[in-house]
Amino acid sequence: MNHPMLTFPCLGLKDAAGPSVRRQVFQDEVQVWGFSLESDRDVLAWAQACLSPDERARAQRLVSGRHQREFMLAHGALRLVLSRYCGQLPQDLVFQKTASGKPFLPSLLSDHCAIQFNLTHSHGRAVIAVGNGREVGVDLEKIRPQVDVISLAKRFFSDQDQAFIEGGDLAQRHARFLQVWVAKEAKSKAEGTGITFPLHRDHVELSVDGTEGRLIRNGDGPDKTDIPIRFLPLDPGWVGAVAAVGRDWRVTLCG
Numbered sequence: 001m002n003h004p005m006l007t008f009p010c011l012g013l014k015d016a017a018g019p020s021v022r023r024q025v026f027q028d029e030v031q032v033w034g035f036s037l038e039s040d041r042d043v044l045a046w047a048q049a050c051l052s053p054d055e056r057a058r059a060q061r062l063v064s065g066r067h068q069r070e071f072m073l074a075h076g077a078l079r080l081v082l083s084r085y086c087g088q089l090p091q092d093l094v095f096q097k098t099a100s101g102k103p104f105l106p107s108l109l110s111d112h113c114a115i116q117f118n119l120t121h122s123h124g125r126a127v128i129a130v131g132n133g134r135e136v137g138v139d140l141e142k143i144r145p146q147v148d149v150i151s152l153a154k155r156f157f158s159d160q161d162q163a164f165i166e167g168g169d170l171a172q173r174h175a176r177f178l179q180v181w182v183a184k185e186a187k188s189k190a191e192g193t194g195i196t197f198p199l200h201r202d203h204v205e206l207s208v209d210g211t212e213g214r215l216i217r218n219g220d221g222p223d224k225t226d227i228p229i230r231f232l233p234l235d236p237g238w239v240g241a242v243a244a245v246g247r248d249w250r251v252t253l254c255g
Contacts, residue, residue, distance in 0.1 A: 023084040023085050036125060160203035183204045
C-alpha cells in the first residue's frame with residue numbers, strides 16, 4: 001500500500017491572483033504545504049514584488065545569491081498560501097510579530113478562527129504548516145552524507161540522543177541525527193522561541209513506528225508542555241517534522 005507523501009511543486013504565476021473561495025483549516029488538523037524553490041525569472045520577480053520592504057531588506061543582507069533567491073521565493077510561497085486562507089492578495093498581507101519575534105497575521109485572527117503558521121526552507125525546498133487555534137512549528141533538512149554527525153551529536157546532544165543516533169548503521173545515522181534535530185527545532189518554533197542551546201537538556205523519544213516523537217526532559221520526566229512532534233512523509237534524502245500544541249490534531253498534506 002502506497003502512503004501519500006508531501007510534494008514540492010514549483011511556484012506558478014497562475015495562482016498569484018488569489019483564490020475565489022477562502023480555504024479552511026479545521027481545528028483538529030495541521031495543514032502542510034510543500035514548494036520547490038526553483039523558478040524562472042518571472043516567478044522570482046513576482047515573489048520579490050510581493051514582499052514587504054523589511055522582507056526585501058532581509059533578503060539583501062544574505063551573502064549568497066542563491067540564498068537571496070530562495071528566501072524571496074519561500075516568503076512569496078508563504079504569502080501565496082496564506083492568501084488562500086484570508087482572501088487577500090499575497091502582496092497585501094501585513095505581518096506583525098509577537099514579543100518573541102514570531103510573525104502572525106492580524107487578518108487571520110478572529111473569535112471563530114485563529115490561524116497560526118510557520119515556514120521553513122532548506123536546499124531548494126520550503127514547507128509551510130498552518131493550524132487553527134494552535135501554535136505550530138515546522139522544520140526541514142536535507143541529508144548530507146559528508147557531515148560528521150557523530151562528532152556533532154557528541155558536541156551538542158544528550159547521551160540518550162547520541163545512543164539513538166549511533167544505534168543505526170552508517171546509512172541510518174544521518175537520518176537519525178536529523179530526526180533529533182528537526183524534532184527539537186519544530187517544537188521550539190511551535191513554542192515561538194526558535195531553537196535554544198544547550199540541546200543536551202532533553203532527548204527525543206520516538207513512537208514504536210517512528211512517525212511521532214516527544215521531548216523528554218533529562219532527569220525531570222516528560223516535557224510538561226503538550227507539544228507532540230510528527231515526522232513528515234518525504235522523499236528519501238530529506239527529514240522533516242511538524243509540531244503543534246495539543247494532541248488532538250492530524251497532519252493534512254496539501255498541494
